[in-house]
Each structure stands twice: as C-alpha cells, then as structure tokens.
Amino acid sequence: MECKRENFEQEYKREMMAVQDSMDVLNGKWKISIISSICYYNKRRFSDISKDVVGISNRMLSKELKELEFNQLIKRTVLETQPITVQYELTDHGRSLQTIIKNLTAWGVEHRKKIIGN
Amino acid sequence: MECKRENFEQEYKREMMAVQDSMDVLNGKWKISIISSICYYNKRRFSDISKDVVGISNRMLSKELKELEFNQLIKRTVLETQPITVQYELTDHGRSLQTIIKNLTAWGVEHRKKIIGN
C-alpha cells in the first residue's frame, strides 16, 4: 500500500517532467504555427512560412527556426538557385508531432465554439 | 482545380487559427503543468498544486488559475473548513485536454530519449 503510493507519486513526477520537456521545446509564441505550416505543405520556404504565420517578423522566424532545427524537429536545406532559397521540412521526430497538432486543432475549434463564441 | 486550391488554402487558414486559439489558452510557463496536476488527482487544492508544480510562486499560480477558470477549463470551489481550503477540478471542457496532455507526455519521453539524452 505504502509502496503503491510511492510508485504513484514517482510515476506522476515522471509524467510532469515529460510534459515540461515537451513544452520547453514547443513554447514561444510561434513554434506550433511554424511547425503546422511546414507540416501542412511538407516542404516550405522561409518566405512562405513568413506569409503563413501572420504577424511574425523575420527576426523571430529566423530565431524560432533555429531552435526547431537545434531540437531536430526540422531540416534546413539551402537550394542553389539564384537568388538562394531555403527549404524547411519536418524530420521524423518533427512529424511525430502531427497527432498533437491535429488534437490541438480540433480542441481549438471546440474551444472557439464554446468560449470565444461565433 | 482552381477551386480546389482555394478550398485547400481556406481550410489551412482555419486550421492555423484553431491551433492558435488553443495555444493562446495554453501558453504561459505553467498552464499545462497545472492542468496536469489537477487532472492527475481529479481534485486538488491550491497548496497541493503549488507543491506539484515545482518552482511556481503563489502569485503566478493564482494568476494562471484565474485564467484557466476564465477559460472554463477548471472549476474553483471554496470549502468551508477552518481555515478555508479551495479545491480545483477540471470541467468537462478542461478534461477534454486529457488526450493532448497524454500525447505531450509521450512525446516528451521520446524527445528526452532522442535529444536531451539520458
């Protein structure tokens, strides 16, 4: 009994930590939107993402993309066109967020219905 | 064809908006952790959550709880004990985040394996 309680607590601590790990990667005003954009189109260029994610500045897009690349969620490819273009795509690891994004989308729709109204 | 393209774009815009709606509610350093805590225990008091969510201050906990209540994710109940205690629990709407939290937990575990190491 006492033992079970301890396992319960430990298991809980682990889960909390895991959730935090996820949020650390996904936090920031734009991350999820950027991933969504790339995910939706499979491959997407800097300027395209910039248009998709309404309101984001070059500075922030660049910064967020770097972090996502650092966390191995996306892959950056320079295309030797003239002028140079850069393509971003999800890695397998990044693609594994698809379920979460879908759920967030669905939940957002429900939330709007219920709370935001209209 | 042209028409299909337009539908595609429109659908995409909608999904982006929905994701943003979700993130607007869930953003902030502590929200998901707080929800996780309440979700895991079903009912949870202020001081308990304060212990669960390591590092959070009274000020922030209070603020985040208010926002969650405003967005109808949690329900606040004052118990007429001596001294007064306050109980928080998820609403149906809040509980509908359970899937997302589970996915985030699972993803966090994978991410730690893959990137953070150990």
Next chain:
DNA sequence: CCGTATCCCCGGGGATACTG
C-alpha cells in the same frame, strides 16, 4: 531571397512580505 544587426519597450514572471 534569406536572413542579421540594432534599438527599444513592455509585460511575464521572480522574490518577498503581508492579510482574511
């Protein structure tokens, strides 16, 4: 086209102390 460099500001959030 794809960023970087600067400058600047606001508010998220920490620390601490205090009340019903």
Next chain:
DNA sequence: CAGTATCCCCGGGGATACGG
C-alpha cells in the same frame, strides 16, 4: 490556507535597416 500587494528585472519579441 489561499491568496494580494509591491517592487523589480530580464528577455521575449516588435520595428526598422542593412548585408550576402
């Protein structure tokens, strides 16, 4: 116990301009 009230600071993030 469950918050408020203050004070304060840092860095997230906007705007603009510039470089390869």
